[in-house]
Every structure is written in structure tokens, then in C-alpha cells.
Amino acid sequence: MARNTDPVCKICKSQGEKLFLKGERCYTPKCAVDRSRDSSGRRGASGPPGGQRRRRRLSDHGIQLRAKQKARHIYGIYEKQFRGMFDEAARLEGVTGVNLLKLLERRLDNVVYRAGFATSRPQARQAVNHGHIQVNGRKVDIASFIVKPGDVVSWREPSKSSGLYKAANDNVGRRRQATNWITVDSENLTAAIDSTPNEDDVDSTIDTRLITEYYSRR
Known part of the structure; x- marks a missing residue:
């Protein structure tokens, strides 16, 4: 990779x-x-x-x-x-x-980050790629996996002794990114996908109009 x-x-x-x-x-x-x-x-x-x-x-x-x-x-x-x-x-x-x-918000690595299970997206991607994360009880090690409403993202049981899990436990209450479409259980470190993100949930500092203009010229 x-x-x-x-x-x-x-x-x-x-x-x-x-x-x-x-x-x-x-x-x-x-x-x-x-x-x-x-x-x-x-x-x-x-x-x-x-x-x-x-x-x-x-x-x-x-x-x-x-x-x-x-x-x-x-x-x-x-x-x-x-x-x-x-x-x-x-x-x-x-x-x-x-x-x-x-679509970017629904990537698994981003959900792990938004839930507060990691302090950055690179760290979240590492947790996914190393097989620490599961969706609906099944291991998913593809960072680009797109979640859907009804999915539950959590840590795999064997990974709960890892340093990343311990860091997530310390971090989840402090750096969790507020979202309206993810419900986080801070005690059990699970994240339930309630819906797809709406326009108010995406990063407002990114100018999507400029991105569209960039690709329309190519």
C-alpha cells in the first residue's frame, strides 16, 4: 500500500x-x-x-x-x-x-477519527490498516471503506491490549469531533452510524466550488 x-x-x-x-x-x-x-x-x-x-x-x-x-x-x-x-x-x-x-466523511478512517478513537486521521488510518477496527462485528482493514446508516464501528477484542486502544480510551472524551450523524458510546468505545452526514456536518473550511472548478477544466 x-x-x-x-x-x-x-x-x-x-x-x-x-x-x-x-x-x-x-x-x-x-x-x-x-x-x-x-x-x-x-x-x-x-x-x-x-x-x-x-x-x-x-x-x-x-x-x-x-x-x-x-x-x-x-x-x-x-x-x-x-x-x-x-x-x-x-x-x-x-x-x-x-x-x-x-463521501469523504463516510470513510472508515474518518469515522474512527470523528468518534475520537484517534487524535488524527493518519492515526485512525493506522488503526484501521492494522486490523484493530471492526464494523458490525467483522474486521475491516480498508481505510476507504464507506460506512452506511445502521453500521456500528468498534474496536476488535484482541486489539484492546494495544497502545492505540489505550490512547483512544484517553482521547475519546477530549478530542472527539462533534457530529450529528454518529452516536459514540465513550464507555465501550463504539460508534453507531445514525444517518448519512448532511451539508452542515461537512468541513466548512473546504471550498468545494473551487474543487469542482479545478476538475471541470481537466
């Missing part, structure tokens, strides 16, 4: 914002984005006015590409798979961009 080896802090810095790819580190002063902002503010006379670097103005294509890359990096998906999900979203009834985010 291919693995993304790009430095995740560099990805966030290139976007100019936190994408929360490193779990707990993103909430601490060690966050590279926060440190970069602090250091740029201290440049003073040696740097540009106001201590800010002058960014090159992006073309329309560059803006669209950046929006697409942001979504792709947030969900940890390679281009080929991301394009495939976009094409699938385009075949569904409704707005293509919103459909895309709904």
Missing part, C-alpha cells in the same frame, strides 16, 4: 493554516504553523514591513489547485483516489462538491 511520506508540518505551512494532521502536537506550542507565525512576527527590521513574508499572488488555477490539495491532505488521500471519489460524487444527485465531502 502506498504511503504519504511528505512532512505533514510542511503541508500545513504551505496551506498557511492548521490541518490537524499530527494529532495532539497540533494543539501545543510545538505546532509548526504557530511557531512560524510567532517567528515571522519577530523578524522586525530584518524582514518585510510588519514581519510578514510577501506571498506571490496565485492564479485562478493555483487557487483551485490549493483548495483541492487542502481537502486531499485533510483526508489523507492520493490524487487518483480523490479524483475517483469526485467522479462518483458527480454521478450522485445534488451538488457535486457537497456530495464529495459527504
